[in-house]
Amino acid sequence: MWLQKLSVLNFKNYSEAELSFSDTVNAFTGNNGAGKTNLLDAIHYLSLCKSYFNPIDSQQIRQGEDLFMIQGTFHKDDNDEVIYCGLKRSQKKKFKRNKKEYQRLADHIGLFPLVMISPNDISLIIEGSEERRKFIDNAISQTDGHYLDELIIYNRNLTNRNALLRQIAISGKYDPTLMEIYDDQLVESGNRIFEKRKAFMQEFTGIFNNHYSYLCEDAEQVELVYDSPLLHDDFETILKKNLERDRILERTSSGIHKDELNFSIHGMVLKKFGSQGQQKSFLIALKLAQYTFLHKNKGFEPLLLLDDIFDKLDDARTTKLMKMVSDKDFGQIFITDTSRNRIEEIFRKIDVPVNIFDIEKGNILS
Structure with missing residues (x-):
């Protein structure tokens, strides 16, 4: 193409x-x-x-x-x-x-x-976790025609649950049956997204390591780690454990909308300890790995x-x-x-x- x-x-x-x-x-x-x-x-x-x-x-x-x-x-x-x-x-x-x-x-x-590499990509390192989730979502959505629909469904369910939490705070009335319905909807869509992100990262991490090793000739040790609340507990249990906290905060405090990518160099946080050149090399390796992933899964460049x-x-x-x-x-x-x-x-x-x-x-x- x-x-x-x-x-x-x-x-x-x-x-x-x-x-x-x-x-x-x-x-x-x-x-x-x-x-x-x-x-x-x-x-x-x-x-x-x-x-x-x-x-x-x-x-x-x-x-x-x-x-x-x-x-x-x-x-x-x-x-x-x-x-x-x-x-x-x-x-x-x-x-x-x-x-x-x-x-x-x-x-x-x-x-x-398409994959684009730009100076703006530094936001992947210095900004919050939302930027890194967008990176994952961009790569998956270009190979999975249903993934964007899954995200839309999850965000709609998340909005509904958060609205219910605010309504409970205002009215003081808690309906456990209604909350369970909202939880079930969020869990169903969240689990589908989590499985797709987890499968993507299992394939992507090795590709990234190969690209970075080539760029720096194995002179630097970097690590890319996917972290999600769902790696540590099932989503239904997470929502139940955090219910009281969610009611105080009036929002859903844990779920796949809190997933994170952790970047490190020589065992230290890249954002704090990586030089500008190392950070740029890391970003380039990330994007080239995205390119390789797309090429492999689409069957063309x-x-x-x-x-x-x-x-x-x-x-x-x-x-x-x-x-x-x-x-x-x-x-x-x-x-x-x-x-x-x-x-x-x-x-x-x-x-x-x-x-x-x-x-x-x-x-x-x-």
Whole structure:
């Protein structure tokens, strides 16, 4: 699978642009703020129906305009498929595949899988556990068409139980039968998600370890550990044990919505003791492991988007990374960098052709 063409209209800082790509390595070069990353985000929209950076669709419309449009032509299974995304202010986003509009965006997720590596990924290390759960959910949802539905059901059940806890606090009336019904619903959906996350992590952890070992040449010892309340007790028992606490807090204090990924280096917390280079290497290994997982489970190569990837990486790790992603196990790649010369030199060293686009203030110069 690869992206042949991309067209954007009034998207972020672009009034209009149309590009044709190589099926191997494509690079966008230019100064900071030129619009390189915006092109990666447009590609992200075509695969995952949303921006990688900003959840508010209307804020992607170019200033002073009333709509934005993104369209791409993918070559997949010997066929060309046209994907369209458009939004007018104050209207619902439209998403189409071969001119047929989706009724549910979830039905598109996973058809054109994608992995993006960006400086924003540092949130996986420094922010709360929600960011790390999103990482797991993103990987699973691109290979399991029912997983997003399971998350929707669980979150709805969680909202209902929390509303009941608040109602009990306000009224002082506790109905054990109703609480049991809500608990059963939460347990049923929660257990399904837990089993899928656990199975994913059992496969994913080994892949991650291999990628990190390659990047650092076994010089550093890192660990990636999945932790969930359901690893220590069954969900039904957890809810019963925490009921009084939940009534005081007026929310469900334990469940798969509290799952965590723990990152460590040399036995110490990565967030506190890892250098910027070590943290970046860890994040790159995480995302490359996600890529390998998707490739294995989809049966074809996803797109790989590398935004400002060379910052805080030494030359040795940069060269190893580019050698890795230019290998036969990887498909089409998109890279951004401020230096055209650096891109040319890196790929000259590893003897890999690269298609370079110079970007200036939302314009494609070459």
